[in-house]
Amino acid sequence: MLRALALRPPWPYVGEVVRSLLGILLSVLVALELGSAAGAIAAGLSGAIAGAVALQDSRRGRLPLIVSASAGMALAAFVGQLTAVHPALYGVTVVLWCLVTGMVWAISANAGLVAASSSILLVTVPAADAGPREALTAALLALLGGLSQAVLVAAWPRQRWRGQRRVLTDAYGWLATGARRLAVDPDSILDPTPLIELRETATLTEHQARRRPPAHRGLYGLPERIAMTLNALRPHTDTPHLRAVLLATGDALQAISGSDSDTARTDAELALQHLTDASAALRGNVAAVVGRLREQVTEAVAVHFGDSDLLSATQAARTTIAAQWYGNSPILRHAVRLAGAVGAGTLIMAVAGVQNAYWIAVTVLLVLRPETAHTYTRCVARVAGTATGVVAASAVAAFLHPGPAVAAMLAVVFVAVAYAVVGLSYVPLAVALAAALTCLIDVSGAVDATTVSQRLVAIIVGGGLAVASHVILPDRSLVRLRQRAGELLKAEIDYAATVIRAFVHPLGHADETLAAVWERANRARSAFEATSGSARADAPEVRRWLMAYRAALNAVTGACATLEDQAHTAQPHTLDPRFVVAVDDYVDALRGEAPRPGRPWSLDARHLAEADQQLRDAATLLGKQDTAQRVLLAETETITRHLLTVADLARR
Template sequence: MSWRRALKDTARSGITVERKRLEPLIAVRGAAGLAIVIAVSLWLFGPAAAASSAFGAFQAAIATFQRSWRPRPELAIASGTSLAVSTFLGYLTISKEPLFLALLVVWAFAAGMSWAAGPTIGLIASSNVAIMLVTVTLPTSVAQAAGHAAMMIVGGLVQAALIVLFPVRRWGAHRDALADALAAEADYARRLRHDPVASFDPQPLMEARNAAAVTPRQARRRPAELHGARGIAERIRPVLASLADPAMGVPSEGPARDRVRELLASAAALLDAAAHAIRHGEPVSAPPAALATFRTPDTGSILTGAPYRAMTRLNTLLQDVVETAGGAPQEDAPQEDAPQEGAPSGARGRDTSGSAAGARSAPTTRSRPTTRSRPTFLALIPKALKAMRGELHRGSPITRHATRVSAVAATGYILGAWLPLGHGYWAPLTSVMVMRPDFSQTYSRAVARLAGTVIGVAVATGAVQAASPGTLLSGTLAVASAALMYLLMRTGQFATQACIAAYVVFLLGMGGEEWTQTVPERVLLTLMGGFLAMLAYAVYPAWETPRLRTRLADWLATQGLYVAAVFGSYADPSASNAPDVREALLTARTARAAWHAAVARATAEPVRHRGLSRTAADDAEDALAQLGRVAMLLEAHLPERGATPVPPAARFADALRESTHQGAKAIRERRVPTWDAVREALDAWETEGTDKVVRNTATLVLDTLTELSEALDTAVPPMTLDGTAPEMPDGPRNPKDPATR
């Protein structure tokens, strides 16, 4: 993509206002906390302290809007406290400019590194640095600075108290995550009616899994309907696929296919009903017609063999999910790890998830609920520090981001102080607020910041000129601007930045500053800060495009371990291989998510591919997704203990495990992977004439690996030391490539 197109796309993204579900009650609660803090501060300490405390309460409320599965009060307190510490330390050094500049560099670098611990922590840390640049100018003594810091902590405490006293949709985010997973499976069931090999994005299941991890305190308060349903949902997905897949025995047309379509439609209706019940905390209203479909007497005469077993298993799982959504406690982890019985399939098609099945047949008795453990907020601190240390190396995108942030913050502060505009902190403030570890977010936020600032400042200036507000009215207008920002926060950066600009104008006006002192310079310095942020990324980038091969190699390696674990379960059914299969699947899902995130970022970058074209990347993705589907359908029917072992599956699994490891290494080195060991293991298996179903699936695995090599064979070859392209070894060629025809 050219720079012109990349800038155009990111600019359009930055000023786009999305249609999102608004949460007015949460916005009102955040604005109420801000109003309380401003009113009390004005009454006790005056406008300057009110402005500082308002920033603390404002930022604390923003922190609670971030996507986090942790208790919101803790986020508000952490945000207010960290801002107070930043402000107090900043004021102690502001009189000595070199010392303050050093503090700013260290603080900005730490804020940049904090993105390694997650976007929520990264956003809070970055906002603290940006707001510190404003709040350090408000106190006039150390005592006042301490008082302002204390009021910032109070602002965070007030927001936390309001969250506790007036909860809005308690467990709402967790409910939404689980409901989204069930709704995604309902949509998947409907698509399978028309496309028996339709793809499935496991992202909702991954989000639900993240939401299912709770702290001990949360575990004691979690609603019963949030227990166990996720594990059942994980097991439903492969059963839906195996029921619809023609390779399982159901013809593409005819009475059996019609009955399968009816079953899939009924399953979708029941899953939607369960999702609605969980999302709203209501009893499940299961459609009677959907329940009756699974009780139709002639189903046994229409469906036989594997399809009938899949139908029976699906009926049981749907009953479980409806019962669980109605509030009955169920275990979390054990159920999600149990696969279904039956025969495997070698169906082909694009899929990205695999199955969450694990152990043998599902238990029929209820046991005490178990939970996935999430560390407490304090226990998260060493984990965050460990994540930051892990990214502290030269090639890390996070380290590059931290370096850019610190350099730009220092440069912007020096330029702002040098220019005869006053309030020079607006330039570094803008830079710190808009900079992100990836290109598209940095540039889109810079455009949104500038456009939103112009609109917000214009509206606020018009209001000030028309009403000439005093201290009280300025504070009221600031609260109203903050409330509107909280309401529109999820609709995009443009609306958010416009509200923030108006909020700052009104808040500083409350302290006695005229609009003529802030408006022109704010616009100019905001433009300069955004330009510095964009220039820094262009000069010292962290492009994702050159790392696509590494991401693809990681996905291949983890996908190979998952497929090998599935075949290993057939080689030795007496062993407890389910946990290995489950862990391998989760690792493969994580690698798949990293690949898709990398592709999304690389698509917006003005960088040419280096060894992996867009077409090759798409074809390779299809091949790996297909590999996951083949393994998923085989894993959906793992043999029970006592079943006949398939010894050749062990040799095939070993060959697959080693070959995918070597194949991943070849991809990183820009070579085409080969699968000679896998082919030899399959040839040996063919001569032994054992389980044909599993062996046929192994054939499909080899086919998908061959397709992967064909896709990568169109990539740019590596360069030798003398700058010439070496001769490529004989191997599969892509028939779509004109050069190979």
């Protein structure tokens, strides 16, 4: 359920959302039929999490992710029920579990939300008189609730974007032919015009392109970057070993275009090995270009075939988590805050002996995030949203006294509302999630006015613990400053990307759109300056970094202001499509990947430099009438230069 926080609005996938909701309802009804109220809660919550995971776009298959999430939820239900009869052991288990789940945020926001949901299951399902049999029953029902989503995904698969995949494989086949031709004919040129069909097919709408994760959004840009790099090798075709590089590149790209073959992946990996061996013998400028080509072809193979090695993925996740075990890590501090606050809530629950006291721990899990920006404001807002959702759902249950099946249906309705509002704000989302969780819990018994008041008091206490944990263990000032710097960089780049796109695509409601992105950038700048004013900048290197960072971003802002003044004079309909492609690739390179928890946002300097060079090469496609676009070229050169400076500062 919490997993929905990381999803974009699902309206293009209405059928999949309905499939997910159907799986939740069936899981709860089956568990109720078996006579297990705790199992119904476990099955419903596990089904909701697995259903949200099923909506995730991922290079790795969805089924392994669903199975992994289901197994984690089942383990939480089993451990919670098994240890509930021993309060001291149960308290220690909850603290350790929350410490581990807090560290999972290092992998990604999605993984962190799934882990937080398992913690909610750990604190809501247990009963004081439960035994091994009840624990096993709850675990099996939680596992079946999650796996039901896997069955529905297999029976009701997502509609494939077949047209995009077909054009994509055709593009790689065209590139393979071009690379082989270049190996024998140095005078040949790869004209990227045929790749324009790929962009037009793969992009669909700007909204849908933004919904896709970076691995999918960049599918149409990667072949164009490979074509650009191959053209950059034309002056060096007489270099020894370069012919072997080009032939190996052609073999790898041909394997991608023939991915229906059983041996395609093996052929691609063998060609990559040949490419690596041939490039090792090169030196000088050509070695740098070939290195870029090798990285691009490797990326194309990885994106196209995906990463199906779960063992490697697990090892990479453990390495990522282990890298956060140091004192200043915001992820480690979040994990300690989470474990401490939930542990305190569990202790209060044991001492108070009130039936609904588990809402203290649930509230902490709902509102705490590894955030460094507007921490207290967001905590309080989530607490208010949680209280509103719980009170509203509890009040409805207290007055209407719905049966278990009706309560389950109400929970599903609120999950649907959560999907509908996920892109609006975290406050209405908190309301919907809390209401759904309340209805799901209420399948186990009657609700009266006393229950409502108990839950409200527990939420207030849980919210107080969440805020207090940030007061007691805040993030380091310099860590917060780096985080604010990353947020400011992302906001400035979003502003720049919006302005730049206006030169090649008509911008609907241009004034309102530009004003909105500028306002976000302005708020991010205010937060950065407030943090830099409160942080200790005694060290000379910190002061120098602040001065250089401000100067670079001020230059980017100035260039964007110049572009905004010229944007209304642009005439996109007169442009060569190849120039539009180059600008779109530049915008994609600017936007980069989504921010990751606990890490300052940064841009991909290599991709940006490549896209900038491609944009320079496309300048020859402009006509005399394209004066606004010539201003664009001059200002994007300034933006690139200063953003590369910012990227260099971030590595220090």
